[in-house]
Amino acid sequence: MAAAATAANLAGKQGVRVVVIGDPGTGKSSLVVSVATEAFPENVPRVMPPTRLPADYFPDRVPITIVDTSSSPEQRAKLIAECQAADAVVLTYACDRPATLERLSTFWLPELRRLQLKAPVIVVGCKLDLRDEQQVSLEQVMAPIMQTFREIETCIECSALRQIQVPEVFYYAQKAVLHPTAPLFDQEAQSLKPRCVRALKRIFILCDHDRDGALSDVELNDFQVKCFNAPLQPTEIAGVKRVVQEKMPEGVNDNGLTLTGFLFLHALFIEKGRLETTWTVLRKFGYDNEIKLRDDLMPTIKRAPDQTLELTSQATDFLRGIFNMFDTDNDEALLPAELDDLFSTAPENPWSSNPYVDCAERNVLGGLSLEGFLSKWALMTLLDPANSFANLVYVGYSGDFGSAFTTMRKRRVDRKKQQTQRNVFQCYVFGPRGAGKTALLQSFLGRQPSDALPMNGERFAANTVELSGFRKTLVFREIPEDDVRSLLTDRESLASCDVAVFIYDSSDELSWQRARNLLVEVATHGENTGYEVPCLIVAAKDDLDQSPLALQESTRVSQDMGIETPIPISVRLRDLNNIFCRIVHAAQQPHLSIPETEVGKTRRQYRxxxxxxxxxxxxxxxxxxxxxxxxxxxxxxxxxxx
Structure with a gap:
């Protein structure tokens, strides 16, 4: 698996910007002049102007711009700006001045950390020709520093005067940018990083055409040609497998190179400094420096604010197949370990954090049913279709974006046509604190209110609802009372809402008053922006003593605003009054149940x-x-x- 020498396009870099910093007199400017002219300068300016090395200077064929800097106090702001714009930093010290070496740990490296610099650092000992022969070796000097400052990519000594290892300084700087170690390898644990393992596993599966869990000689050769544009000779294939088998017997079986062996080979390449091999493979399969699919491989999604995307039947059928494939115990549910395995070829499990972590129905063992699995995908498509498509690709979907998603008609058009073609509806749940918003969401997922995980901000719940023989996906988005005002500062905040529910504690008059105020705020916002939404009032805690005034007032307000009278429910008694079907029905009739405020009535009468x-x-x-x-x-x- 020889590495290719064309990292320029693969890395997506048009050029590498290397900034040289260090104490005064450490040889920064001499180093820059020396690499550009291949000679030691007699008269060196205090600070060199930006110097460009042509694309053919190094095998990767990526031009390098070298920026010299001054470490004088009056130039500090410029030095900081250059460091923040750098792809790589060359940090110099003078081999004949131990004090400049100490300054690496006491000033320069802590300062780069303070600036939160993300660029790799190459530590360079200049003036090697003046180093005292009695001094300890570079490895002994730098080992403790590199242990403390992991951002150091490599260390090297050089001499501009003697032309010793001068080009190598900038070769390593370029290599650290085009083929960085940090995303691939954990130096402390001496192992591949999880994201790297996940990406290589996906690549292995894509290359294992016969799905027998091993790369045959033919598949290995195909892989080699795809990544490196050169075939492997039979003797080379045998040699690769022999090396793996000697070090890791389970890396090879009768069918060929196993995933274990494939990962071992890449760890071996990296340990031997051949990072370009692994990076070439990753980039050939579309990965960027963060070990995720490049942004340019993801489509640009154009849609109006009141348009959403939904999964096509082709994508849904694929997900059903994936679900069954990873349901290894055939219990019609994916346990957390099975779900982690399913997403083991993605950069991470996309559902391991909010809002997805607790948004779907689970069984007593924490298993996710097929309906829950598809509901989570529907939610991810609703909230972040680009991420949804990326994860479809990560888990093996081979179709294009258009085959996976369909863009739904604008909600405004749905209201005019008095019907909708949507299969996924989003319901915003408003209400004062303690009214029962979370309890409603938990009951939708078949849980007790006490089962809800602690959560800051918005909470989501997704599940399917059967209505008139058709199954629709309903997504609840709980809006905390304190967040309503900031939500409504956005003109388009209701654009993605299909129906809004206003829930209040029917035993508490104050709860109703606050819910009414929220209803008026939302209705007014919809009238002012043109994003009106159907609204329903829910009188929760119907098992408690009702507040007569709240009941009377809520009924009057609903009649005045032209919407359905409040729907009484009791989560505690599990008497939900068919609330979920009623919400879906309201969403399917988008021209009805739209509240009208007094201002709106006056405006309509005037028109x-x-x-x-x-x-x-x-x-x-x-x-x-x-x-x-x-x-x-x-x-x-x-x-x-x-």
């Missing part, structure tokens, strides 16, 4: 009056035109007869 006035004026004008025409005909006839 109606204006339209009637315009109509009267239009009719009057038409009558006048007809009258003039008739008079002209009459006059013409009269003139003719006379």
């Amino acid at each position: 109606q009056l204006l339209n009637r006035s315009l109509m009267v004026v239009s009719v009057g004008a038409a009558v006048t035109v007809v009258g003039i025409a008739a008079y002209r005909v009459y006059a013409a006839r009269k003139n003719t007869s006379s």
Whole structure:
């Protein structure tokens, strides 16, 4: 598996910017001049202007721009700016001045950390020709420093005067950018990093065409040609397998190189400093320096604010197959370990954090049913379709974006046409603290309110609802009372909402008043922005003593605003009054249940009056035109007869 020498396009880098820093007099400028001219300069300026090495200077064929810096206090701001714009930093000390070596640990490296520099650091000992022969070796000097400062990619000594290892300084700097160690390998644990393992596992599976869990000689050769544009000779294949088998017997079986052996080979390449081999493989399969699929491989999604995407039947069928494949115990549920295995070829499990971690129905063992599995995918597609597509690709989907998703019609058009074609509905749940918002979401997932995990901010719940023989996915988004005002500062905040629910504690008059205020705020926002949404009022805790005033007022308000009267429910008694079907029904009839405020009524009446006035004026004008025409005909006839 020889490494290719064309990392330029694969790394997505048009050029590498290397910034040289260090104490005064350590040889920064001499180093820059020496690499550019291949000679030691007699007269060196205090700071060299930016110097460019051509693309063909090193085998990777990526041009390098070298930026020299001054370490004087008055140039500090410029030095910081250059460091923050650097792809790599060359940090110098003078081999004949131990004090400059100490300054690496006491000033320069801590300062780079303080600046939160992400670029790799190459530590360079300049003036090697002046180093005292009695000094300890570079390895002994740098080992404790590199142990403390893991951002150091490598260390090297050089001499501009003697032209010793000068080009190598910038070769290592370029290599650290194009083929960085940090994303691939954990130096402390001496093992491949999890993301690297996951990416290589996916690549292995893609290359294992016959799905027998091993790369045959033919598959290994195909892999070699794809990544390195050169075939492997039979003797080379035998040699690779022999090396693996000697070090790791389980890395090879009768069918060929196993995943264990494949990972071992890459760890071996990295340990031997051949990072370009692994990076070439990763980049050939579309990975960037963060070991995720490159952004340019992800489609640009264009849609209106009130449009959402949904999974196609092709993508859903693929997900059903994946579910069954990883349901190894055939219990019709994916346990957490099975789900982790399913996502083991993605950079991480996308559902291991909010809002996905606790948003779907689980069985007593924590297993996710097929409906729950598909509901989570529907939620991810609703909230982040690009991430949803990326994870489809990670778990093996081979179709393009258009085959996986369909863009739904604008909600405004749905309201005008008085029907919708959506299969996934998003319901915003508003209400005061303690009204029962979380309890409603938990009951939707078949749980007790006490089962809810602690969560800051919004909570989601996704599940399927059967209505008139069709299954629809309903997504609840719980909006904390304190977040409503900030939510409504965004003009398009209701654009993705299919229906809004306003829940209050029916035994508490104050709870109703606060819910009413939220209803008016949301309805007003919808009228002002054009993103009106159907609304339902839910009277929760129906098992408690009702507040007569709250019941009377909520009924009056619902009638005044032209929406359905409050729906009583009791989560404790599990008397939910068919609430979930009623929410889906309201979403399917998007022109109904839209509340109207007093301001909205006045505005509508004004428009109606204006339209009637315009109509009267239009009719009057038409009558006048007809009258003039008739008079002209009459006059013409009269003139003719006379």
